[in-house]
Amino acid sequence: MLLQRSVLVLVAVHSALASDAALQPQKIVLSSRIAPTPSALKRRQLSQANVPLEDFFKGTDLQWFGNISVGTPPQDITVVFDTGSSSLEFSSTLCNSCRNAAPKFDPSRSSTFVDGGRTSSITFGTGVGVDPVVGDNYQLTLRSGTDTVTVGGLKSTNVPLFLITDQTPTFNIDPFSGIQGMGARASGFFASLIAQGLPSLFGLFLTPLSVGNAELTIGGVDSSKFSGPLTFASLPGRGSSAWTLTSTGVSVNGRTTSTLSTSRSLIFDSGTSNMIFNTATTEAIYALISPDIKPNSAEPGTYGIACNRISSLPAKIDITFTAQTGRPFNLTIPSSELSVGPFANDPSLCQTLINAVDNFQIVGASLLKHYYSVWDVGNQRLGFAAI
Structure with a gap:
């Protein structure tokens, strides 16, 4: 999805999973263009991780999405890993209009959640399906915060995020909770993992439903x-x-x-x-x-x-x-x-x-x-x- 800036914060451009966890494929890892310093080499502790993706199919392949966890103790939610945006936003128990069946995050159950106190709204330039956006029919109202986020077993703390507090009805068909932006500038959990030593790249295997085994590889490439x-x-x-x-x-x-x-x-x-x-x-x-x-x-x-x-x-x-x-x-x-x-x-x-x-x-x-x-x-x- 292509995300258009609307009110206050949010940067980016927006409008995504089943893999066999028992497989242990051979992998290659591509290094950064800038050679790391000796201290950075000592810091490099994280290895790449694979995240299975499910395909939202409604006559055609629409979005691929996977699990992440947020909070302490962790609450599992589902997100599209979206290269057209750069922020993390997902439905919460604060949202009465979030009527899709996807899991909702309860900030009151997380001891590490910090309310940022800011509200904003965003309008998307492309939606969940294949029809063009008309006016503001793909719009979210958000509240800022931070919390611990874990993706593929890799943990980041104090990650900036946005809780969805209101959404237009067009999102109600979504089988996922929200969107994790994966823009060309690392941000959020991915920037935190890179700071911890994860290679600054990811691979996407977005297969048709008939093929299956779609996958996100964070910090490397699944050859x-x-x-x-x-x-x-x-x-x-x-x-x-x-x-x-x-x-x-x-x-x-x-x-x-x-x-x-x-x-x-x-x-x-x-x-x-x-x-x-x-x-x-x-x-x-x-x-x-x-x-x-x-x-x-x-x-x-x-x-x-x-x-x-x-x-x-x-x-x-x-x-x-x-x-x-x-x-x-x-x-x-x-x-x-x-x-x-x-x-x-x-x-x-x-x-x-x-x-x-x-x-x-x-x-x-x-x-x-x-x-x-x-x-x-x-x-x-x-x-x-x-x-």
Whole structure:
């Protein structure tokens, strides 16, 4: 999900799990670009940890989420590990409007919880599903605090967090409690773990429901999850919390146009379920797939085509980037991703994978679930390998 700053605090850009815990895969760990000092080497005590992820599936893969614990004694909650945001927020017993079935945190039961006393609200630019956000229909009201947070057995103390005290009804379908931001600048529990000696990177294995065994690896890479080499591309500049890469062009079924062959910045967001481009790019892509893919006025920003036509349409989308070696490489969305399911207002019409939004452009799960991805905070780069 893409998070937009609304009131007071909160930084970031927002809109995520079943693994066999008995497996002991061989792993590789990538080091930071900045060589550690001897004192830092002595401090390095933490090893990478794997967190199994569940897939929220509602006709298509929507979000992957996993367990963390908060407080003393620990209370288990579930969160989307969201590369499109940078803060931790989750539902609490203070929230009367939080009617989803996910666990809620009770601050009165934690001896280490400290109330920060600040309230704020945030509005999300992409939501839980595949439909564009309309106005403020994805909004949370929050109260600040700090507490102990444990992820994958790794513990951080005095972690800044936000308790959800009110939410719009759109969140009530969520099977998870909240969101743990994993932006390009380490923050919260992840920054604390890095300070304790954990390598400053994580790997994501966001598999389709039919594949399963999705996983987050904190502080390293699970090399048993992919084949072939990792290809890395550098973020365009330090300082941003967004995982952004510059694309040099897009092609569809091997063809491109002047609109598609231009440079564009794309945000990589594990919390966004599909793809988002500006209107010109979206319509240029659809024009190369089928002239019958049209906007659906019932849901502004969406497009669709008759469901009985989907399986016959080739729709391979290649997005080109430049590797750190200087060579171009493609990340590919296969034709099987074209449909994200029937529209509620017309089940004979299927929504297609790209929404048109002119404020930002996002690479979401439609692409990420076809690659193992490495999010290297220390080296400010993103890596991809075939799975």
